[in-house]
Amino acid sequence: MLTDTLAFDADLVRRYDRPGPRYTSYPAAPQFHSGFGEAELRAAATASNGDPIPRRLSLYVHVPFCTSPCFYCGCNRVITRDKARAESYLARLYREIALMAQLFDRDREVIQLHFGGGTPNFLSTEQLREVVDTLRRHFHFSESRERDISIELDPRFVSPEEIAELARIGFNRASLGVQDFDPEVQQAVNRIQGVEETRAVVEACRANGFRSVNIDLIYGLPRQTLEGFARTLAQVLAMRPDRLAVYGYAHLPHLFKPQRQIVESELPGAELRLQLLQLAIRTLTAAGYVYIGMDHFALPDDDLAEAQRRGGLHRNFMGYTTHADSDLIGLGVSAISHIGDSYSQNPRDLASWQEALDEGRLPVFRGMQLSEDDQLRADLIQRLMCQGEIPVAALERRYGIVFREYFADALHKLRPLAEDGLVRIEPGRITATSRGRLLLRNIAMCFDRYLDQPAQVAAPRFSRAI
Numbered sequence: 001m002l003t004d005t006l007a008f009d010a011d012l013v014r015r016y017d018r019p020g021p022r023y024t025s026y027p028a029a030p031q032f033h034s035g036f037g038e039a040e041l042r043a044a045a046t047a048s049n050g051d052p053i054p055r056r057l058s059l060y061v062h063v064p065f066c067t068s069p070c071f072y073c074g075c076n077r078v079i080t081r082d083k084a085r086a087e088s089y090l091a092r093l094y095r096e097i098a099l100m101a102q103l104f105d106r107d108r109e110v111i112q113l114h115f116g117g118g119t120p121n122f123l124s125t126e127q128l129r130e131v132v133d134t135l136r137r138h139f140h141f142s143e144s145r146e147r148d149i150s151i152e153l154d155p156r157f158v159s160p161e162e163i164a165e166l167a168r169i170g171f172n173r174a175s176l177g178v179q180d181f182d183p184e185v186q187q188a189v190n191r192i193q194g195v196e197e198t199r200a201v202v203e204a205c206r207a208n209g210f211r212s213v214n215i216d217l218i219y220g221l222p223r224q225t226l227e228g229f230a231r232t233l234a235q236v237l238a239m240r241p242d243r244l245a246v247y248g249y250a251h252l253p254h255l256f257k258p259q260r261q262i263v264e265s266e267l268p269g270a271e272l273r274l275q276l277l278q279l280a281i282r283t284l285t286a287a288g289y290v291y292i293g294m295d296h297f298a299l300p301d302d303d304l305a306e307a308q309r310r311g312g313l314h315r316n317f318m319g320y321t322t323h324a325d326s327d328l329i330g331l332g333v334s335a336i337s338h339i340g341d342s343y344s345q346n347p348r349d350l351a352s353w354q355e356a357l358d359e360g361r362l363p364v365f366r367g368m369q370l371s372e373d374d375q376l377r378a379d380l381i382q383r384l385m386c387q388g389e390i391p392v393a394a395l396e397r398r399y400g401i402v403f404r405e406y407f408a409d410a411l412h413k414l415r416p417l418a419e420d421g422l423v424r425i426e427p428g429r430i431t432a433t434s435r436g437r438l439l440l441r442n443i444a445m446c447f448d449r450y451l452d453q454p455a456q457v458a459a460p461r462f463s464r465a466i
Contacts, residue, residue, distance in 0.1 A: 006291045007434040008278050012420060014270070017466040020441045020451075022294065023385050024317045025343060026378040027368065027450050028462075029336065032345055036367030044342040044369070045103035048327055054105065055327050056142065058112040059135060060318060061093070062332030064350065065122040067157070070191045071261040072179070072221060072249055076334035076348055077118040086123055089332075089350075092357040094134050096331055099362050101138035104329075109142035110135070112323045115151040121158045125165040132169050148173055148211075148323070153201065156193050160204035167208035174205050175214040175245075181235050182228035185221050188266055195235050202239045212242035212302060219276040220249035222266035229276050233283045243304060244289060244297040245319070246280045248273070250463030277466060281438075293385060293440060296320050313386040320386070341370040373449070376401070381444045388437060393428035413446040438466070 021028040048055060064078045065085060078085070113135065115128070123131070132149070141147065150173035151166065166174075178198060179191060186192050198215075205213045215236055219229065236244070251267060253259040268276065281291070289297040290305045296319065298304040307313040307322040314324035317336050328338040333353040336345045344367030347353045356363035370378065376399050384390050392403045404411060414430070417423050422436030423443055432440060445451055 006281060006285060006437050008281055008438065009435050010274055010278065012422070012435060013274060013277075013438060013466055015420075016422075016439050016442045017270075017274075017464050018442075019462040019464050020445045021448065021462050023381050023441060023444050024315060024319070025336070025338065026381045026444075026448070027343075027370075027374060028448075029343075029345065031450055032343060032366040032368050034366050036342070036344060036364070036369060038362045038364050040342065040367065040369060041337070041339070041344045041362060041364050042103060044339045044344070048340040049105045049108070054108045055325060056109050056111040056323065057104065057139065058316075058318075058321070058323055058326045058328045059110055059114070059139070060328060060330045060332075060335055061113070061115045061120075061131060061135075062117060062330070062335045063089075063115060063120040063123060064118040064333050065089070066117070066119045066154075067122065068190065069258045069261075070179075071189045071258050072218060073258055074250065074252065074256040075118060078350060083122075083124075086127060088354075090123075090127060090131065092354050093131070093332055095357045095360075096363065097134055097138050099357075099360075100329055100331065104139070106140050108140065108327075109144075110139045111142050111144065111146060111326055112148045112321065113141075113150070114148070114318050116318065117152060119154045119157065120151050121153050121162070125162050125169070128166065129169045146322070148321075150174065152177070155198040155201040158201060160200055160207075163201060163204035163210075164208050167210065172209065172211045173214075174201075174210055174212075175216065175243075176201060176241075177216050178232075178236065179216065179218045180221055180224060180229065181232040182224070184223045185228065188222040188262065190261070199239055202241065214243035214245060215239070215241040217244065217246045217280070218249050219246060219280060220251075220268055220273045222262055222268075224268050224272075224276060226272070226275055226279055229279060230283070233280060237283070237287050240299075242299050242302045244284060245295050246277075246284070246297070247295050248277065248464065248466055252463070274466065291437065292320055293388065293437065294320070308386065311387060315382060315385045337367075341375055343367050343370075372399075376406075377447055377449065380447055384432070384444055385440055388432040388440070390430040391428075392430060407447065410447045414443070417443060417446070 064076055066077045066079055067081050069079050149170045151171055152175045155176050181195055202213050284297045290300050292298055292304050303322050304320055312324055314321050316328055330337040333350050334346055334348045344364045346363045347365045353363045380390055396403050418425055421433055422439055424431045424433055
């Protein structure tokens with residue numbers, strides 16, 4: 001089990017900073033294939049309804065529109081100022097909601113709904129209400145206090161009055177993009193955003209009863225300095241968000257066209273990048289935040305920290321969540337579903353997604369059915385990413401394996417990490433040490449059989465670990 005201790009060893013971080021999956025799923029999305037389509041999704045949903053105790057549902061709605069491009073962005077989004085495009089998008093979204101809802105028994109409660117993007121508040125509050133009302137008509141929403149209805153917000157385009165309306169709709173969690181408050185950095189990434197307008201949104205969320213507010217930051221952006229990032233951290237901490245995500249910028253201009261606008265000579269070098277990360281960790285932990293894992297921090301009394309302490313933390317395409325025992329239904333262009341032992345993804349281009357729905361089809365363009373080996377490794381990696389340990393004895397009992405034999409190759413790869421003090425191998429379990437907590441991805445990679453595939457069929461380049 002993870003403790004609050006987090007050790008930053010610059011030499012180890014430097015040596016292990018190499019590309020790898022973020023493990024929001026296992027297998028990672030690049031392994032999805034076109035052999036998994038609508039028929040397979042329908043079969044997976046039918047099978048998932050057969051559990052003796054109905055699994056709860058989590059819903060994800062992707063809103064792709066943004067009014068302007070942020071150059072660092074690698075999300076699936078459409079740049080437009082034409083608000084009328086939302087109406088056409090929502091018309092298709094409602095068709096998809098109706099088609100998907102037919103696949104699931106009504107006794108399966110929705111415990112979580114999240115709006116991501118893009119910029120979900122590109123939609124008006126009236127449109128957001130209409131989406132939530134449509135989902136409520138088609139799915140059975142839980143009335144539990146644990147139910148989360150969350151949204152990613154761009155503070156530049158939402159008012160305190162709109163926050164109050166979101167609360168009336170039922171939203172109780174918000175995530176705000178900040179990245180960096182330094183004017184030079186903002187200019188370099190084409191995102192000009194003030195401290196006070198951000199603070200006003202945070203305060204409005206609190207005034208209207210939101211249970212938590214998350215703020216996203218990014219280190220490794222062009223023109224960042226230690227002094228400037230320290231000011232940003234201080235300004236953010238003055239707002240006292242319940243959660244913080246501090247991501248490392250992944251510069252992949254061959255994959256994400258907006259990043260070609262970034263001047264590469266203005267990016268921090270490797271050493272400065274490590275110093276920025278170290279500064280963030282030192283500052284946030286000194287301010288009382290708990291390191292959850294994989295870039296995420298939370299106040300000790302936040303639901304994420306409590307879920308981690310009791311062993312109920314979960315990681316999926318929405319990041320860390322407290323709702324482990326649920327199937328994820330992704331809605332909208334590019335959205336990913338995790339239903340039973342399957343993954344499925346909608347088309348990443350708007351035209352293909354629209355075409356499928358106009359023809360009355362579920363818009364699935366790729367996915368995969370997990371093998372028994374996939375399920376075992378997914379369980380192992382999930383435990384590692386959320387709790388910082390691999391419960392060897394529990395996995396042996398659950399899957400009927402002899403761990404040291406089944407994972408002989410993985411244990412061989414893990415040996416250098418153990419020698420470097422990143423993991424502790426004990427009878428019955430393998431635990432990430434305080435030095436290894438920042439490098440959970442590297443530990444997980446030892447157990448990822450897809451990374452051993454030949455180059456011609458292996459996954460494309462991933463972001464770096466740090």
